[in-house]
Amino acid sequence: MAALDKTEQHAEKLAAALAAVKYVKDGDVVGLGTGSTATLAIEELGKRVKEGLNITAAASSIRTEKLAKFYGIKVLDLGLLSSIDISIDGADEFTESLDLIKGGGGALFREKIMATLSKNSIIVTDSSKKVKKLGAFTVPVEVIPLAYRYVFDQIIQLGGKGVLRKADDQTFITDNGNYIIDADFGLIDNPAQLNSSLNQINGVLTSGLFIGLTSKVIMSVGKELIVFE
Ligand SMILES: O=C(CO)[C@H](O)[C@H](O)COP(=O)(O)O
Numbered sequence: 001m002a003a004l005d006k007t008e009q010h011a012e013k014l015a016a017a018l019a020a021v022k023y024v025k026d027g028d029v030v031g032l033g034t035g036s037t038a039t040l041a042i043e044e045l046g047k048r049v050k051e052g053l054n055i056t057a058a059a060s061s062i063r064t065e066k067l068a069k070f071y072g073i074k075v076l077d078l079g080l081l082s083s084i085d086i087s088i089d090g091a092d093e094f095t096e097s098l099d100l101i102k103g104g105g106g107a108l109f110r111e112k113i114m115a116t117l118s119k120n121s122i123i124v125t126d127s128s129k130k131v132k133k134l135g136a137f138t139v140p141v142e143v144i145p146l147a148y149r150y151v152f153d154q155i156i157q158l159g160g161k162g163v164l165r166k167a168d169d170q171t172f173i174t175d176n177g178n179y180i181i182d183a184d185f186g187l188i189d190n191p192a193q194l195n196s197s198l199n200q201i202n203g204v205l206t207s208g209l210f211i212g213l214t215s216k217v218i219m220s221v222g223k224e225l226i227v228f229e
Contacts, residue, residue: 009128011220012126013220016220019225020122024053025086026053028055028086029058029084030086031088033089034090034110035089037125038090039064040124042067042071043071046068049073056076058076060089060110060113064107078113083117086122087117087118087120088124089102091217092104093130094125094129094130094217094228095133098212099209101140101208106174108140108180108207112210115214121214121215122217123218125219126219126220133187134209135184136187138163138182139198140180141180141182142180145178145179146203147203150201151204155198160183160185161184162181162184183198191209192212195209216229
């Protein structure tokens, strides 16, 4: 598939985000993802709320919480919810079997909790995110700082190469006060097994591999929408 320029990619993100928002019903508790595509869905939800849609939301990051409040959406504490009716989030990569890599924006842990609680977890993407096998995008691994070196070495034991994520030359710190190691495992034959191996390492909060957590992926390609479920 030909590479998208920024305008085409934005148009695809917007089309997917608008399609996902149509699934939101009055009275729903809505999980709000993080990233540029999720932001477009939040903006649209904000418009609908102004027009009278009655929803409450849970945010997957501090920046999403601020954005939702800016758009007049009532936000509940994610940690107090035992279920979410519908969530809308982006992804860095996905396969037709609905396995994902997420966490490019660093919000993987809260996003994973949100997806786990969601009865209907919708992922919205442009066409650049669909892959045959996960792994061209590195796997974000959220790590308790104290365990950084140990986890880094364990990732090597699993056949990966880790890089500590930086932002503006400083170590990137997640909303939970942790580090992220971006781990390159090449193309991943068994994402479920890798996810479970990573999650078993002491000091790992979670990996950015999302397995069995997604209800549907809405992907926009040019003027077409494709739904994988
Ligand atoms: O997982 C994420 C943030 O942690 C994002 O959903 C993912 O990085 C995709 O972002 P975008 O919609 O900007 O391409």
